[in-house]
Ligand SMILES: O=C(O)CCC(=O)C(=O)O
């Protein structure tokens with residue numbers, strides 16, 4: 001069961017104004033829940049629920065716009081800016097199931113205005129952007145209160161977490177804190193969807209903590225420590241608090257980043273209703289380094305191999321996980337032979353997958369691509385030899401004038417823009433298959 005926590009002792013006022021004693025009451029309960037199942041429902045949390053409902057309302061209007069209108073606001077490049085619209089099948093959160101189809105749509109507002117492309121459907125829906133702006137400071141204030149509770153639960157110095165999350169109030173700081181409005185659109189009545197479909201794939205969140213506010217439709221499930229999926233039954237107007245991977249690492253595994261997913265409901269009254277949720281992902285300031293501040297639980301050490309037992313930069317961690325979301329596409333149907341000789345049918349198989357990935361996240365990993373990997377490794381080998389030559393030798397081969405000819409060596413600091421490697425001869429075959 002997911003514990004219910006009454007936040008009324010800390011609900012009123014700014015986070016700096018709440019007394020230590022009041023924090024302590026709530027901190028104890030939160031600590032107990034988050035070191036256990038890793039989730040709890042916060043009630044009397046002080047976030048005005050009518051503002052959340054307004055977001056549901058404007059979001060529904062947005063998600064019901066024609067597909068071509070929504071596509072105008074599609075995320076440009078998720079790695080650079082997470083802001084904007086994602087359509088059905090664009091995103092999959094389950095790292096090990098890269099072929100699943102997530103039947104959902106979402107709108108993300110990057111928390112830091114510096115990263116925000118300022119792309120909102122203002123022409124179609126003038127109330128849309130203001131609805132998000134209206135709730136932001138309430139979410140920030142409530143978020144800081146929870147961070148303060150965590151500090152108190154672990155007896156940490158005041159500011160350990162609140163001062164590494166300044167971005168919640170100062171939007172000039174680089175961050176991945178974001179507000180996300182999710183829309184699980186109505187499914188067709190014959191339950192005619194792909195076999196591998198799910199509403200939202202199994203995952204744990206990436207940042208510090210998450211606030212998840214769901215409507216009453218249901219479908220959200222959480223994995224318990226004994227591997228059972230249990231239903232996170234909606235609690236009206238509650239905020240479901242969830243630990244992200246970074247707070248799990250920060251707290252030496254004591255705060256458990258629970259796996260969760262949203263399943264497809266095929267039976268009952270709610271089966272074909274759309275579902276809505278509003279999620280506030282709190283992430284540390286981009287330059288924060290995360291490392292266990294509490295001795296690591298032995299059973300969690302294995303989870304932390306990915307951090308190499310080193311401080312992890314909050315921003316890099318997020319970018320790496322975005323990279324893991326990049327789909328893998330099997331190129332084998334078109335890998336053999338010259339590009340003119342591959343059949344239309346074989347092209348079609350790969351084209352469908354590539355199209356889906358590139359109109360979605362905008363990147364994909366090609367596997368079984370037919371480019372002889374030993375040739376690439378040979379390039380690594382000879383390149384390493386070259387780059388390890390004395391600087392004066394390398395400078396003999398320096399690009400004469402990058403504008404006239406791009407051929408030759410660039411020394412450290414010389415290049416401003418990141419350029420694509422041009423191993424064009426070897427990649428020619430692959431490229432022509434792709435252009436086909
Ligand atoms: O919509 C939900 O209830 C879950 C969404 C979620 O877990 C996420 O976006 O990280």
Ligand SMILES: [Fe+2]
Nearest residue numbers: 203204205260
């Ligand atoms: Fe999540």
